Amino acid sequence: MTDNLFQPYALNNTIELSNRILMAPLTRCMADDDLVPTRAMADYYGRRGDAGLIVSEAVIIRPDGQGYPNTPGLFTPEQIRGWSEVTAAVHKNGGKIFAQLWHTGRVAHPHFFGGGEVLAPSAVGVEGTVPRMRELTYQTPKAASHEEIAELVKDYAQAAANAIDAGFDGVEIHGANGYLIDQFLHHDSNRRSDEYGGTPQNMARFALEVVDAVAGRIGNDRTALRISPGAYFNMAGDSRDRTVFDYLLPELEQRELAFLHIGIFDDSTEFDYLGGRASAYVRANYGKTLVGVGSYSPESASSAIDEDKFDLIAIGRPFIANPDYVARVRGGEALVPYSEDMLATLV
Numbered sequence: 001m002t003d004n005l006f007q008p009y010a011l012n013n014t015i016e017l018s019n020r021i022l023m024a025p026l027t028r029c030m031a032d033d034d035l036v037p038t039r040a041m042a043d044y045y046g047r048r049g050d051a052g053l054i055v056s057e058a059v060i061i062r063p064d065g066q067g068y069p070n071t072p073g074l075f076t077p078e079q080i081r082g083w084s085e086v087t088a089a090v091h092k093n094g095g096k097i098f099a100q101l102w103h104t105g106r107v108a109h110p111h112f113f114g115g116g117e118v119l120a121p122s123a124v125g126v127e128g129t130v131p132r133m134r135e136l137t138y139q140t141p142k143a144a145s146h147e148e149i150a151e152l153v154k155d156y157a158q159a160a161a162n163a164i165d166a167g168f169d170g171v172e173i174h175g176a177n178g179y180l181i182d183q184f185l186h187h188d189s190n191r192r193s194d195e196y197g198g199t200p201q202n203m204a205r206f207a208l209e210v211v212d213a214v215a216g217r218i219g220n221d222r223t224a225l226r227i228s229p230g231a232y233f234n235m236a237g238d239s240r241d242r243t244v245f246d247y248l249l250p251e252l253e254q255r256e257l258a259f260l261h262i263g264i265f266d267d268s269t270e271f272d273y274l275g276g277r278a279s280a281y282v283r284a285n286y287g288k289t290l291v292g293v294g295s296y297s298p299e300s301a302s303s304a305i306d307e308d309k310f311d312l313i314a315i316g317r318p319f320i321a322n323p324d325y326v327a328r329v330r331g332g333e334a335l336v337p338y339s340e341d342m343l344a345t346l347v
């Protein structure tokens with residue numbers, strides 16, 4: 001029984017979802033060479049309009065945020081126009097869509113933005129090479145100055161305003177998966193000793209400044225955040241990270257965001273320093289709407305919601321394999337299994 005997935009859910013007085021299934025943000029690297037969303041992308045998202053809410057693939061807020069080929073942007077008039085076709089296609093099919101706002105920080109590569117510096121909290125690089133472009137080795141980033149941090153905060157807020165201009169219903173700030181905001185929140189990547197590092201308050205400062213700037217620009221009711229308290233991607237965990245999130249979560253709760261979303265691939269992963277699963281840790285420290293994710297089936301998601309582990313479920317890979325995921329689950333039909341070769345085309 002998965003009936004509870006089909007209950008409507010009010011995020012707040014502004015936004016009501018027709019069901020509890022979110023399409024998770026899924027990078028597809030299919031924008032054109034100016035990072036403009038294409039007609040094929042509008043059709044792809046439009047086909048998934050029966051999700052309670054779509055969170056778009058991660059969208060870069062400015063050129064030096066790019067770390068993968070052909071990831072879309074939201075900083076030029078053409079990109080805003082391209083996204084307005086996507087949001088129109090989703091709305092035409094009765095759906096809602098948030099833009100996921102992204103800066104990759106130290107995971108950026110100058111190959112994508114004509115050379116120059118890679119900005120991060122500290123001059124600590126990631127090992128290895130860019131996925132899909134293995135000839136590109138990651139470079140050591142530059143620790144962002146106070147002026148550069150202020151500029152980044154402003155650019156998140158501008159991208160949020162651009163998202164609203166493009167017809168999005170709101171934005172999810174990408175604070176997860178080892179990208180820029182997450183780099184401030186973990187000791188592995190944040191070695192600063194100024195007011196952006198060293199203590200939980202300082203390490204959480206950049207995340208909260210971005211949240212406040214975005215909410216100030218478009219409203220807290222249209223602002224959501226994704227976080228990864230458990231480091232698992234582009235990042236090494238550190239037992240001291242726990243105190244950063246112990247401080248951050250009550251601060252976020254006060255801000256009355258549309259929702260908080262966990263960033264993880266498999267929610268059965270246990271983190272020593274969180275005392276278990278990331279979702280259980282966040283649920284215990286954050287009392288507002290929580291979105292769970294990570295290798296859930298319709299049945300396991302339905303049980304988790306029933307057991308009050310979170311309020312809404314985001315589904316990723318199964319949505320790539322099944323554009324009609326919601327209809328299939330509702331009708332009790334079998335799902336097409338996901339496989340990595342499906343990433344080559346937009347179905």
Ligand code: FNR
Binds near residue numbers: 174265293
């Ligand atoms: C992802 N994921 C991801 N997360 C995110 O915050 N922004 C993104 O752009 C992407 N892109 C992305 C691309 C691809 C191809 C995959 C497989 C995953 C993570 C995704 O949102 C989700 O957390 C995981 O896929 C786990 O959920 P499922 O797939 O087990 O339902």
Ligand code: 8K6
Binds near residue numbers: 058131177233265
């Ligand atoms: C968020 C943008 C990612 C863009 C590249 C496509 C991502 C493909 C999925 C990669 C899977 C990585 C999984 C890491 C899981 C670690 C589990 C402990």
